[in-house]
Amino acid sequence: MAKPKKQPRPKAITPKGFRDYFGSEVSQRTEMLRTIAGVYHRYGFDALESSAVETVEALGKFLPDVDRPNEGVFAWQEVDENDKGDWMALRYDLTAPLARVYAQHRNDLPTPYRRYAMGPVWRNEKPGPGRYRQFYQCDADTVGTASMAADAEICAMLSDTLETVGIPRGDYLVRVNNRKVLNGVLEAMGLGDDVAARDNVLRTIDKFDKVGEQGVRELLTKGRLDASGAFIDGVGLSDDQAEPVIAFLTSKAADTAGTLANLRTAVGNSKIGVDGIAELEQIGALLDAGGYGADRIEIDPSVVRGLGYYTGPVYEAELTFEIFDEKGRKRQFGSVSGGGRYDDLVKRFTGQEVPATGISIGVDRLLAALREKGRIAAQATGPVVVTVMDRDRMADYQAMVAELRNAGIRAEVYLGNPKNFGNQLKYADKRNSPIAVIEGGDEKANGIVQIKDLILGAKIAESATLEEWKERPSQFEVPRGDLVAKVREILDSQD
Structure with a gap:
């Protein structure tokens, strides 16, 4: 078989x-x-x-x-x-x-x-x-x-959110644009209802942050060579047709008034474009009234991602501080949030x-x-670990843990094989535990516990001389009744 x-x-x-x-x-x-x-x-x-x-x-x-x-x-x-x-x-x-x-x-x-x-x-x-x-x-x-008040509120809330989670003012910028302004630009280009041409232009605009002004100009007209040397066909517009798009993308000025003036030039007589600029003006005025200046939220026509999806104002939160990429090159962190009117x-x-x-x-x-x-x-910091010196006294150790937890301190009893005490400390180290509590037979008989500051102990072991060990003890002997108070004191010192 x-x-x-x-x-x-x-x-x-x-x-x-x-x-x-x-x-x-x-x-x-x-x-x-x-x-x-x-x-x-x-x-x-x-x-x-x-x-x-x-x-x-x-x-x-x-x-x-x-x-x-x-x-x-x-x-x-x-x-x-x-x-x-x-x-x-x-x-x-x-x-x-x-x-x-x-x-x-x-x-x-x-x-x-x-x-x-x-x-x-x-x-x-x-x-x-x-x-x-x-x-x-x-x-x-x-x-x-x-109401544009809803859009202004969303931008203000996004700014407040970033600061509340820990991104300080100056390390972020909420940037605002409007799809209607872009529609006005498309009208100014004379594309009318040519859906295919409009879609091609939108896809090209989306590449602005990668290829820049000259790259977009080339892609809108005759095409361009990419970084690999391959030729990318252009949309086929004339230079005059492409100009409103370039004016739109580069209309950012030193202040909001200047930016809006440049946008008016880009959209020409387009009604929808003029309506979009008016909406940006309303948002800007509402944000100013709420105390949200250009150091936090600004009108920026270079925000083009998602313009094919949204129908009005669009927003993007960008973190402006520099980081190093995997190749060691400096770059800005970039966008962490986006949205708009749909x-x-x-x-x-x-x-x-x-x-x-x-x-x-x-x-x-x-x-x-x-x-x-x-x-x-x-x-993250792990729990306080109560070590087990005598497996027959597990109830004593559980009582310690209960006291610590009832005081709002994260704690656990070591539940592995307690035979090797060194393994218990290795476990606490792997958990990134701040403190180990030790109570052997002698400590139990004398009504005391040993409390080991694992964070300080690790730092001293890395750099301190023997004399510094004596001056800065990382293990304390305290009465059993002072367990919670001493643990809290050490945790506070670590913070």
Whole structure:
């Protein structure tokens, strides 16, 4: 009789484009989400938790910056008794589900409806360095008002959020532009209703931050050679047709008034362009009234990402401090948040235009920025570890832990094999524990405990002489009744 074939063992590997997050990373993200939620809540926004799964029909073709978004989602078909059913997909952002929620529950929701949402989203795209298929977003949106006050408020809230989580003023800038101004530029170019030509121009404008003014000029006209020497065909516009786009992209002036004047020149007599400039003026005036100057929020026509998705004002939060990339080159950290006005999204469900505006913060990028600035430790502090010197006295050790926990101090009893005390300290070191508590038989008989400052001990071991060890003890003997007070004292000194 043949031996049964062994089932191959599954490989213990993370799926491509995904990653695992451990203790400190999860704790840091949780704390950041709590902090951001506090700002949103203070501004009057309510929490919403919608389903992670939507129908593909409800998600629609609204994924920003992707030509064929249904290819960018994780989707499957529900099968019924007739082998047919709805196509379902994991959400690719938190905005498309909001449109569905508002359309479904609009009769029960206040108008305008102000909500914030936080959670993972999934995109079925090619992964790369720092680019994962699952990541966290943190959104806030106002649905149901066309007032520019809603857009100004979103920008102000974004500024406050960055400062609250630890990005100081001067290290970030919220930049504001308007899709209507770009539409005015397209009209000034004489493209009319030529959808293909307009789309080609939009795609070219999106490359402005990569190829610069001259590169965009070449791509709009005859084409250009890229860095590899390959020739990229141009859109085929004349130099005169391309000029309004260049004027639009380079209209940033020393102050808001100068920028708006340059934009007026770029849009010419286009009504929609003039309307867009008027909206930027309103936003600027409202922000000035709230005390948000150009050092925090500014009008900047070079903000072009996502202009194919938004219908009015657009915003981007950029971190302006420098970091070093993997090759040791200096570069700015870049964008951590984006958003804008999208007045057509709910209309897909209701047939009626419903104005809406909002932002999305990339939580993982913001956490990476705070680590770069040294605002978050790479490794979080672990629990106080109560070591086990006598396994028959586990109840004594559990009593110590209970006292520490009841005092609000994170603590645990060592639950491994207590035979080797050195292994217990190695465990505490691996947990990045700040303190180890020791009570052997002699300490128990004398009513005392030993409390070891592991953080100070590690520092002294790295650099101190024997004399300094004597002057700066890292282990203390205290009465058993003073356990909590001494642990708290050491923790405070470590902070």
